[in-house]
Amino acid sequence: MANGAAQSAxxxxxxxxxxxxxxxxxxxxxxxxxxxxxxxxxxxxSRMFSVPDATPSAAVSGKPATLDAALSHAIGILRSAKHPxxxxxxxxxxxxxxxxxxxxxxxxxxxxxxxxxxxxxLRVVQDAGWIATTLSxxxxxxxxxxxxxxxxxxxxxxFLERCxxxxxxxxxxxxxxxxSLGESSxxxxxxxxxxxxxxxxxxxxxxxxxxxxxxxxxxxxxxIAGVPLEAIEALVARMKAARYGVLAWSAAGLDYxxxxxxxxxxxxxxxxxxxxxxxAMLPIAGPRADVTAAQATTWQTGIPLQxxxxxxxxxxxxxxxxxxxxxxxxxxxxATADVPPxxxxxxxxxxxxxxxxxxxxxxxxxxxxxxxAVGHYFRMDGVVSLRMRQLVDRGLxxxxxxxxxxxxxxxxxx
Amino acid sequence: MIRLKGGCIYDPTHGKQGVLEDLYIDKGRIVPMPPAHVxxxxxxxxxxxxxxxxxxxxxxxxxxxxxxxxxxxxxxxYREHAVRAEGGLRAGGGRMVPSSFVAGYRYAxxxxxxxxxxxILPVNARQAHMEMGDTPMVDKGGYALLGNDxxxxxxxxxxxxxxxxxxxxxxxxQATQCIGIKVVNPGGISAFKFNAxxxxxxxxxxxxxxxxxxxxxxxxxxxxxxxxxxPLHVHASNLGVPGNVASTLATMDAAEGLPIHLTxxxxxxxxxxxxxxxxxxxxxxxxxxxxxxxxFADVGQIMFGQTVTASADTMAQFxxxxxxxxxxxxxxxIECEAGCGIVPFRYRDANFVNALQWAIxxxxxxxxxxxxKIFLTTDHPNxxxxxxxxxxxxxxxxxxxxxxxxxGIHPDAASHSELASLGREYSLYEIAIMTRAGxxxxxxxxxxxxxxxxxxxxxxxxxxxxxxxxxxxSPEYVFKDGEIVARRGKIVKSVPGGTHVVRxxxxxxxxxxxxxxxxxxxxxxxxxxxxxxxxxxxxxxxEQLVHPCGGxx
Numbered sequence: 001m002a003n004g005a006a007q008s009a010x011x012x013x014x015x016x017x018x019x020x021x022x023x024x025x026x027x028x029x030x031x032x033x034x035x036x037x038x039x040x041x042x043x044x045x046s047r048m049f050s051v052p053d054a055t056p057s058a059a060v061s062g063k064p065a066t067l068d069a070a071l072s073h074a075i076g077i078l079r080s081a082k083h084p085x086x087x088x089x090x091x092x093x094x095x096x097x098x099x100x101x102x103x104x105x106x107x108x109x110x111x112x113x114x115x116x117x118x119x120x121x122l123r124v125v126q127d128a129g130w131i132a133t134t135l136s137x138x139x140x141x142x143x144x145x146x147x148x149x150x151x152x153x154x155x156x157x158x159f160l161e162r163c164x165x166x167x168x169x170x171x172x173x174x175x176x177x178x179x180s181l182g183e184s185s186x187x188x189x190x191x192x193x194x195x196x197x198x199x200x201x202x203x204x205x206x207x208x209x210x211x212x213x214x215x216x217x218x219x220x221x222x223x224i225a226g227v228p229l230e231a232i233e234a235l236v237a238r239m240k241a242a243r244y245g246v247l248a249w250s251a252a253g254l255d256y257x258x259x260x261x262x263x264x265x266x267x268x269x270x271x272x273x274x275x276x277x278x279x280a281m282l283p284i285a286g287p288r289a290d291v292t293a294a295q296a297t298t299w300q301t302g303i304p305l306q307x308x309x310x311x312x313x314x315x316x317x318x319x320x321x322x323x324x325x326x327x328x329x330x331x332x333x334x335a336t337a338d339v340p341p342x343x344x345x346x347x348x349x350x351x352x353x354x355x356x357x358x359x360x361x362x363x364x365x366x367x368x369x370x371x372x373a374v375g376h377y378f379r380m381d382g383v384v385s386l387r388m389r390q391l392v393d394r395g396l397x398x399x400x401x402x403x404x405x406x407x408x409x410x411x412x413x414x
Numbered sequence: 415m416i417r418l419k420g421g422c423i424y425d426p427t428h429g430k431q432g433v434l435e436d437l438y439i440d441k442g443r444i445v446p447m448p449p450a451h452v453x454x455x456x457x458x459x460x461x462x463x464x465x466x467x468x469x470x471x472x473x474x475x476x477x478x479x480x481x482x483x484x485x486x487x488x489x490x491x492y493r494e495h496a497v498r499a500e501g502g503l504r505a506g507g508g509r510m511v512p513s514s515f516v517a518g519y520r521y522a523x524x525x526x527x528x529x530x531x532x533x534i535l536p537v538n539a540r541q542a543h544m545e546m547g548d549t550p551m552v553d554k555g556g557y558a559l560l561g562n563d564x565x566x567x568x569x570x571x572x573x574x575x576x577x578x579x580x581x582x583x584x585x586x587x588q589a590t591q592c593i594g595i596k597v598v599n600p601g602g603i604s605a606f607k608f609n610a611x612x613x614x615x616x617x618x619x620x621x622x623x624x625x626x627x628x629x630x631x632x633x634x635x636x637x638x639x640x641x642x643x644x645p646l647h648v649h650a651s652n653l654g655v656p657g658n659v660a661s662t663l664a665t666m667d668a669a670e671g672l673p674i675h676l677t678x679x680x681x682x683x684x685x686x687x688x689x690x691x692x693x694x695x696x697x698x699x700x701x702x703x704x705x706x707x708x709x710f711a712d713v714g715q716i717m718f719g720q721t722v723t724a725s726a727d728t729m730a731q732f733x734x735x736x737x738x739x740x741x742x743x744x745x746x747x748i749e750c751e752a753g754c755g756i757v758p759f760r761y762r763d764a765n766f767v768n769a770l771q772w773a774i775x776x777x778x779x780x781x782x783x784x785x786x787k788i789f790l791t792t793d794h795p796n797x798x799x800x801x802x803x804x805x806x807x808x809x810x811x812x813x814x815x816x817x818x819x820x821x822g823i824h825p826d827a828a829s830h831s832e833l834a835s836l837g838r839e840y841s842l843y844e845i846a847i848m849t850r851a852g853x854x855x856x857x858x859x860x861x862x863x864x865x866x867x868x869x870x871x872x873x874x875x876x877x878x879x880x881x882x883x884x885x886x887x888s889p890e891y892v893f894k895d896g897e898i899v900a901r902r903g904k905i906v907k908s909v910p911g912g913t914h915v916v917r918x919x920x921x922x923x924x925x926x927x928x929x930x931x932x933x934x935x936x937x938x939x940x941x942x943x944x945x946x947x948x949x950x951x952x953x954x955x956x957e958q959l960v961h962p963c964g965g966x967x
């Protein structure tokens with residue numbers, strides 16, 4: 001840890017928790033409790049690593065309060081709650097573990113703020129499975145990247161630079177190419193890009209056509225979803241010719257009813273392609289540690305969210321059949337978490353600095369793993385997890401410790 | 415101090431075969447009989463009961479990415495087998511792939527006190543340790559997966575000196591906090607990424623030109639040179655392929671006389687005889703084990719019913735995906751290291767192939783003469799969930815029971831197998847070897863797997879019942895580190911477990927080419943890769959348990 005008031009230090013290979021790419025090659029300067037990204041940053045990391053001098057005050061109903069006062073208020077809310085919901089908006093592994101422990105004890109539920117987006121992928125895994133890959137495989141092996149309805153630079157600012165650029169690769173990936181489908185833009189690409197423009201909501205039609213062509217069916221249409229048939233035929237030919245193709249999408253970008261069927265259709269195409277060549281899927285996750293929440297919840301309970309403990313056993317609740325709840329704990333240690341949706345129940349926020357301005361009944365500032373706390377996050381591919389470093393010490397508790405305190409207080413009868 | 419009075423001791427490490435003797439436990443360890451003036455705080459009468467050390471599972475997939483993917487793929491396993499939070503125990507569920515807490519409880523209920531996760535991808539080691547950290551009751555250890563990673567394949571392709579391979583192996587053991595090295599389908603997982611669908615022991619890798627034989631030779635040599643107690647743990651080429659007996663024997667040869675452990679060897683003991691072109695090669699494989707001092711194996715017994723196969727062997731899993739039941743499966747290429755494939759499977763006794771697989775596994779158990787050379791596993795969950803071990807013990811110990819079962823399987827499979835002619839019944843002593851003393855010796859755990867003074871007081875005490883399945887399902891007492899943690903098959907106290915590791919010495923010079931490799935090709939920096947002893951504890955381990963290298967194999 002590089003603490004100490006007047007000391008200044010350069011720290012190498014710092015992991016960044018602010019998007020699902022978890023770059024860990026940042027070079028940062030830490031001086032008088034402030035962090036400046038010197039190398040290998042992006043706009044987001046530069047912004048989010050810079051922490052204000054002052055730590056925010058805890059608050060009760062928007063008014064500054066002592067930590068103890070905010071905790072007591074939160075405990076009061078939880079004492080009168082029957083089934084609280086604890087929502088991650090960036091909790092690390094320790095945070096999710098603490099969320100599960102508390103929810104289990106209180107017959108509450110555990111959720112992630114982006115769960116309904118992630119569910120578009122999860123449903124496909126639960127129903128059919130898929131063939132997937134990870135970032136280093138993409139970097140070294142892929143000669144074709146198909147992006148489906150995703151503005152990759154917005155989700156993962158350094159993805160193209162790190163995984164599909166002109167940098168070194170083990171096998172000399174050779175001629176690389178990006179095919180971009182739907183409402184996707186590819187800024188920062190250093191390889192040829194071909195666009196097949198259509199609305200994201202029409203991607204199901206595009207992938208139905210892809211699957212039909214892969215099955216050697218003839219399509220009697222000049223265009224599919226506004227895309228000329230020849231273009232889709234060319235796409236399919238390119239996919240079949242790929243030595244190692246990768247299909248990437250963001251579930252968040254498939255924002256229309258039954259988008260899971262689109263993912264299903266993509267998975268089917270990739271399965272078919274693997275009969276002759278190698279092709280794999282790369283789901284692009286969100287910036288609030290949704291993969292971390294799903295991983296820890298799954299190994300502890302078998303259920304990847306939303307998990308509901310009201311009946312004493314962990315039960316999966318799917319979107320549209322959510323568990324009811326009468327209080328919310330919103331765990332938002334990452335600055336990527338925005339103001340939570342409006343709930344008609346008391347709201348406890350364990351959050352980053354800016355969360356102080358959210359209208360919470362109780363607000364407890366918490367440390368950010370990777371900035372002023374250690375902690376583990378999973379990368380988007382769900383394989384690599386990294387230990388975040390504590391770069392500065394602002395005297396804030398990690399979310400897991402706050403949840404632990406709430407749990408301990410609830411053990412004692414009022 | 416606790417005195418266990420009058421038990422019938424089965425301690426193969428000390429040659430004790432049903433000896434009536436008291437045991438003394440103090441501060442978590444087994445201690446010699448104390449002098450008369452020492453106060454014994456508690457006397458537990460275990461007269462007539464069978465006393466063994468805690469059981470050790472040498473090969474069980476209980477933690478890490480593939481296990482969690484299997485859970486994700488199978489929500490039905492959790493809907494149907496939910497476990498309530500009660501008595502201070504955590505909720506969870508699952509029968510095929512139990513949740514982390516539940517896996518620990520189920521193992522301890524059966525008298526197991528240590529479990530070894532056999533397929534830890536180095537890059538996924540953190541996750542594996544986090545999951546195992548949330549698996550209470552048992553100590554854990556892991557085998558790091560090498561032999562499909564591009565770093566090693568590049569080393570071998572460039573003709574690197576054995577010393578460099580050893581340094582890399584030792585560095586990997588340290589960085590991943592593991593106790594052994596495993597290779598899965600040597601070179602084959604990597605070859606599949608190059609679109610190869612098969613790689614036999616002497617086939618050159620499509621990119622590196624290196625053969626599986628060369629990979630096996632290099633890794634067995636490295637572990638030998640590093641004096642790592644546990645031999646190379648090998649999931650051989652051609653898993654599940656009829657006729658793979660040839661490549662299994664070639665895999666044994668590839669070790670060139672150095673110690674090698676072939677895992678789930680049942681899946682690698684198939685011939686091509688008969689009209690279905692699928693036959694038992696159990697006799698050939700058992701003969702090889704019986705005549706080669708350097709070869710060890712665990713069986714990977716299958717049991718009839720629904721389970722799920724989870725393996726790093728993407729080449730085999732993709733090939734077998736058509737057999738998925740229910741019809742869903744996953745495959746993943748992983749980080750220039752290996753891969754992972756999850757295929758749910760239902761073994762049916764009325765299916766010729768499955769029935770013969772069942773018989774082949776049992777044949778192997780019964781034909782391998784030395785129980786120190788063969789270990790009891792179902793390759794959980796691939797052959798069956800680990801909770802079927804008591805049933806398997808009964809199959810081995812009770813010939814009549816076994817033959818009744820044999821009568822119920824596909825008649826052609828029964829007649830194609832020589833199982834009916836094998837009259838052997840395992841003794842309690844042999845079971846104690848196969849599930850305790852043998853694994854501990856193989857892994858180099860000097861203070862586990864036995865009941866001598868100085869051993870960890872991991873002790874399992876059974877009622878001696880004729881029904882061995884019942885007996886082994888719910889031991890009377892299970893002690894973990896000197897505390898009673900289970901009584902009559904129910905957990906009475908949840909305790910955390912430690913992590914067994916080895917730390918062979920090596921030349922840190924290996925970090926120079928590694929650092930360059932990571933920076934040029936991978937998407938993670940070398941500095942962020944290793945797991946420190948402190949981080950292991952953050953992951954959930956009670957403590958790091960370091961075992962020495964340098965003993966004789």
